[in-house]
Amino acid sequence: MTRAVLADAGPLYAAVDEADEHHREARQQLQTLDAERRNVVVAYPILLEGYSLVLYRLGAVAAQKWIASLAGNSLINPDSEDYRRAVFTVQNFPDQKITLVDATVAALALRLGLEVWTYDHHFDVMRVPVWR
Secondary structure, three states, rough: OOOEEOOOHHHHHHOEEEEEOHHHHHHHHHHHHHHHHEEEEEEEHHHHHHHHHHHHHOOOHHHHHHHHOOOOEEOOOOOOHHHHHHHHHHHHHOOOOOOHHHHHHHHHHHHHHHHEEOOHHHHOOOOOEEEE
């Protein structure tokens, strides 16, 4: 795969919500990713999670615009082994509130050798390379 990052829902959401504490950072990071000619890869579980966040926090019109803005990105499905690894990861960190979505993205990132674009410290806990 070309130079790419695997996006978490946090930065994708922050980029569209001006009230989000990471909004300015997310917008700047999008410009940096573009300048570095990096592809933003979005796993389908993140697409679903992000769409729900935008829909319930910003409304249907914003959600439609958000999903349309991601049409040019590379979308990827985790495979069954990614999901199995995610369950294993969650079980190995019982003291952490790691979601299955995040653990699945972590497994996918590790399998593909991609950094994750995220603001979530749980990716550091899972020892996944993070793009900052």
